[in-house]
Amino acid sequence: MRVLAIDTALAVCAVAVLDTERPGMSVRESVPMVRGHAEALMPMIARVMDVANLDFAELDRIAVTTGPGSFTGLRVGIAAARGIALAASRPSVGLSTLAAYAAPQIAKDDTIPVVTAIDARHDQVYIQIFGPGGRTLVPPRVASILDAVRAAAVGPVRIVGSAAGLLAAAWPAGIAAPSLVETHPAPDIDWVARLGAAAAGPVTPKPLYLKAADAQPQDAYGLPRR
Amino acid sequence: MIVLGIETTCDETAAALVERFDDGRGRILSNIVLSQTEEHAAFGGVVPEIAARAHVEALDGIIAAAMKQAGVTFKSIDAVAAAAGPGLIGGVMVGLTTAKAISMVSEKPLIGINHLEAHALTARLLNPTPFPYILFLASGGHTQIVAVRGVGDYVRLGTTVDDAIGEAFDKTAKLLGLGYPGGPQVEQEALQGNAARFRLPRPMQGRKEPDFSLSGLKTALRLEAERIAPLNNQDVADLCASFQQAVGDVVIDRLRAGMRVFRERYGAPTALVTAGGVAANQSIRKVLNRVAFEAGTVLVAPPMELCTDNGAMIAWAGCERLVLGLIDTLDVNARARWPLDEVTGVQPTNARS
Numbered sequence: 001m002r003v004l005a006i007d008t009a010l011a012v013c014a015v016a017v018l019d020t021e022r023p024g025m026s027v028r029e030s031v032p033m034v035r036g037h038a039e040a041l042m043p044m045i046a047r048v049m050d051v052a053n054l055d056f057a058e059l060d061r062i063a064v065t066t067g068p069g070s071f072t073g074l075r076v077g078i079a080a081a082r083g084i085a086l087a088a089s090r091p092s093v094g095l096s097t098l099a100a101y102a103a104p105q106i107a108k109d110d111t112i113p114v115v116t117a118i119d120a121r122h123d124q125v126y127i128q129i130f131g132p133g134g135r136t137l138v139p140p141r142v143a144s145i146l147d148a149v150r151a152a153a154v155g156p157v158r159i160v161g162s163a164a165g166l167l168a169a170a171w172p173a174g175i176a177a178p179s180l181v182e183t184h185p186a187p188d189i190d191w192v193a194r195l196g197a198a199a200a201g202p203v204t205p206k207p208l209y210l211k212a213a214d215a216q217p218q219d220a221y222g223l224p225r226r
Numbered sequence: 227m228i229v230l231g232i233e234t235t236c237d238e239t240a241a242a243l244v245e246r247f248d249d250g251r252g253r254i255l256s257n258i259v260l261s262q263t264e265e266h267a268a269f270g271g272v273v274p275e276i277a278a279r280a281h282v283e284a285l286d287g288i289i290a291a292a293m294k295q296a297g298v299t300f301k302s303i304d305a306v307a308a309a310a311g312p313g314l315i316g317g318v319m320v321g322l323t324t325a326k327a328i329s330m331v332s333e334k335p336l337i338g339i340n341h342l343e344a345h346a347l348t349a350r351l352l353n354p355t356p357f358p359y360i361l362f363l364a365s366g367g368h369t370q371i372v373a374v375r376g377v378g379d380y381v382r383l384g385t386t387v388d389d390a391i392g393e394a395f396d397k398t399a400k401l402l403g404l405g406y407p408g409g410p411q412v413e414q415e416a417l418q419g420n421a422a423r424f425r426l427p428r429p430m431q432g433r434k435e436p437d438f439s440l441s442g443l444k445t446a447l448r449l450e451a452e453r454i455a456p457l458n459n460q461d462v463a464d465l466c467a468s469f470q471q472a473v474g475d476v477v478i479d480r481l482r483a484g485m486r487v488f489r490e491r492y493g494a495p496t497a498l499v500t501a502g503g504v505a506a507n508q509s510i511r512k513v514l515n516r517v518a519f520e521a522g523t524v525l526v527a528p529p530m531e532l533c534t535d536n537g538a539m540i541a542w543a544g545c546e547r548l549v550l551g552l553i554d555t556l557d558v559n560a561r562a563r564w565p566l567d568e569v570t571g572v573q574p575t576n577a578r579s
Contacts, residue, residue, distance in 0.1 A: 038319045042326040042556040056331045071275065072316055075282045079320045082286040083327025087300050207282060213275035222403025224456040 001060045004084070005193035006045070008037040008077035009069030009097050010118070010162060012186035015044045017052040018193035027052040030189050038076045045080070056088035063196020065187065066094035067208040068118055068126035068140065078205050094205025095195045098128040098140050100187035101160045103195055105180070106134040112179065113137060115152040117163040125163040126210055127151065142210045145170050162186070227304040227548060228255065228296075230328070231541025232289065234281045234321030235313025235341045236367060237262040237272045241289040242537030243296035243303070244351065246545035252351040255296035257531070257538040258288050267406050271396070272366075278316030285324050292537065300332035305553070307544025310338030311561030313367075318560040326556050335553040337544045340569045341535075344543040345501035346374050348533075349526045351542040359526075360488045360495040362481060362514065365502030365534070366392035366407070370566070371436045371484035373492055374499070377546045378571015383487050384436030384480065391473060391504045394440040398469050401448055402462050412466045413507050419460075419467025424450045426472040428479065436484035443472055474513045481517045497526045503534045 001021070007014045013036075016028035027048050033040065049056065064081035067074040078094070085092035098116040105114045110133050118126040120142050127148045129138035138151050145163075149170045152159070158180035159167050168181040233240040239262070243255040262280045266272050293299070308325030311318050322338065329336035345363050349355045360383075361372040369386040389397070392409055399408020404415065426446050429439040447469050454461055481498075488495055498518040504510055505527055518525035532539060547553070550572050 038323055039557045039559050041323070042330055046330055046556065071278070072319060075278060075316065075320055076323050079282055079285070079323040080327045082282075083324035084331050086286045086290060086324075087328040087331035207279065209279070213273060213279060215269050215273040215276060222401060223451050225403060225462075226456040226458045 001197045002054065002058060003061045003063050003193045003196045004045070004049070004059050005063045005189055005196055006041070006077045006081050007065040007100070007186055007189055007192050008041055009065040009067050009074040010186040013037045013040045013044060014186065014189035015041070015048045016189040016193045017048055017054060018190065018197060020197050026190055026193070028189055032185055037073050041076060041080055056084060056090065059088065059090045061196055061202060062090060062092040063192055063199070064092065064094055064205050065097045065100060065192055066205050067097060068120070068142070068210045069097050071209060074207050078207060081205055091202030092205055093196050093199045093202045095192055095199065096128070096140060096208050097187055098126065098161070100192045100195060102128070102130050103191045104188060105158050105160055106130055110134050113155070113157045115157050115159045115167065117148060117159060117161040117167045119163040119166065120211070125166065140208065140210060160184070227545060228298055228302065229305045229307050229541045229544040229548060230289070230293070230303050231537040231539070231544055232285070232306070232308040232321045232325050233341070233535055233537045233540045234285060234317040235309045235311065236317065236535055237266055237277050238535040239281050239284045239288050240535060240537035241285070241292040242541045243292055243298055244538050244541035244545060246542070246549070250354065252542055252545065254351070254538050255298065256292045257536055258292045258295070259531070259536050260284050260288055263407065270400055270406050272314070274314040274316055277314055278320060281317045281320040285320060289324070300328060300334070303334060305335040305337055305544055305548045306332070307337040307339050307540050309341040309344065309540050310558060311341065311564040313341055313562065315560055315562040318562070322558070322560050330556060335548065336556060336558065337547050337552070338554045338558040339540050339543045339547070340564055340566065342368065342370070342566045343380065343569050344539040346372060346380060346566065347377065347543050347546050348501055348528050348539040349497070349499040350546070351532070351538065352528060353526055355499065355526055356496050358492050358495060359497045359499050360484060361499045361501060363501045364391045364504035366390055366396060368502060369438050371481065372566060373488055375492065376571060377550060378552065378569055380566040380569060382565065382567050383484050384438065386438040386440060388439055388441040389444060391438070391440060392502070394444050394473065395504070397444055398447060398466070401451060402457070402465060409503065409507060412470060413509070415463045415466035416470045416509070419463035419465070421467040421471035423464040424468035426450070426468055428472055428475050430476065431479050434483060436480050436487055438476065438480055443469070443476070470507070470509055474509055477510060477513050478517060481514070482520070485517065485521045495523055497524050500525070500527045501533055505533050506530050
């Protein structure tokens with residue numbers, strides 16, 4: 001299966017092409033960036049496809065991270081993936097950044113739980129906890145760092161994600177320290193591609209914001225009427 | 227040539243296919259607009275994050291529907307155009323990124339369109355309207371008088387220094403409890419009202435520069451309304467009528483000033499062209515006809531579905547630019563702010579050093 005993978009949800013702009021029938025074959029580009037994904041992404045996809053020597057029509061899937069992450073960033077990735085899917089008539093699939101961060105650790109050892117924590121700013125994190133066999137123990141949600149630590153510090157765990165260090169720093173005394181703390185600005189794009197290939201079936205990627213839009217409905221407005 | 231146009235700068239998710247013939251005439255093959263009005267109604271105005279969320283969910287489906295309705299494929303079109311600004315940046319990025327993806331995959335030129343330029347050129351889609359003409363663009367987000375001298379050659383003669391006209395209508399409706407969007411409701415109420423009952427100011431009246439100011443008028447209306455509150459139905463109708471009359475007077479005076487400036491600089495305009503949702507208001511429309519008649523020119527008012535935000539105007543502007551070879555690269559950026567004066571066209575060859 002040939003997969004084009006895209007990730008612009010966090011502080012990296014990354015693109016990879018994976019061909020599962022040609023082990024070891026992977027073309028990728030990954031550049032740390034806080035902003036500018038919208039300008040950098042499309043030329044990057046064009047370069048990676050060029051090096052991989054593939055036409056868009058030859059892809060079996062377009063995989064993209066759907067968040068949680070920067071609202072603007074994840075929309076850029078999803079708009080790109082859905083636009084390519086539409087124009088090339090190829091299916092697309094969405095993966096959460098939480099799952100993509102956890103995947104390599106679960107693949108290494110699926111007995112010790114993996115906690116993914118992504119910085120949501122304002123002392124909050126997006127969190128998901130994967131138990132034995134990669135099953136979800138705590139589903140994706142946004143939580144204060146304190147609440148996240150409370151949920152995570154129940155036994156031996158590994159922590160990954162952009163906020164892994166934040167969680168480890170707030171770890172309570174008396175609970176076994178995490179056996180692994182790995183802070184990366186974004187998930188490994190190769191794993192986004194692998195998860196995209198392994199996903200059960202193509203489903204149109206939709207944003208996973210986990211936070212409501214910052215807007216308050218208006219109170220009854222207007223001047224009093226008789 | 228056939229161009230796909232994508233519009234996502236505010237609260238409409240829109241896509242269209244437009245064909246341009248060699249003689250310069252245009253034809254709309256499809257024009258699909260999904261309005262988000264309901265999503266924003268509870269907030270009394272457009273919420274940028276809610277708009278961006280709605281665009282990314284809907285846009286690919288809207289484009290697919292427009293392609294199908296037009297009976298074209300990505301292989302058979304000649305270019306992909308998308309509004310690259312000005313507007314709410316989250317939504318602009320969704321539309322522009324989608325356009326880039328389609329352009330890259332189908333190997334068709336990408337054209338980033340200034341949303342205001344699209345409004346400025348729409349009149350030419352259905353009527354042969356030669357340059358130069360004077361444009362009155364009035365919507366919820368913009369109020370401008372522009373000299374349209376050619377594709378990519380626009381001079382803003384005047385603009386609002388505070389609120390847009392459509393915005394002033396919406397705020398009036400909000401104050402009077404008429405719901406959102408308020409323009410049509412204010413117009414409806416005004417039909418039963420006495421426009422002479424309240425004395426409201428005509429800001430900028432008599433100024434030589436054709437600029438607008440609406441916030442003083444809005445404040446004066448609020449003070450009058452507060453003075454007599456609680457309001458009965460007739461009060462509301464009278465307030466709406468007085469407000470609409472004041473706006474009409476402002477538009478006449480400011481457009482006359484705009485006409486004077488235009489004539490001094492560029493001679494007689496071939497037409498007074500309207501764009502934006504405000505021209506849907508029948509009393510404003512009358513005013514525009516009067517100004518055009520006085521100036522010895524004609525009013526060109528595209529049908530309302532082309533005056534409000536839509537994909538066809540983006541596709542048409544794409545046609546006009548593509549004919550001149552004005553295309554963009556895949557790294558073109560979305561712009562929240564992008565004054566019309568900064569849009570460029572074909573550079574004169576003698577400008578080369």
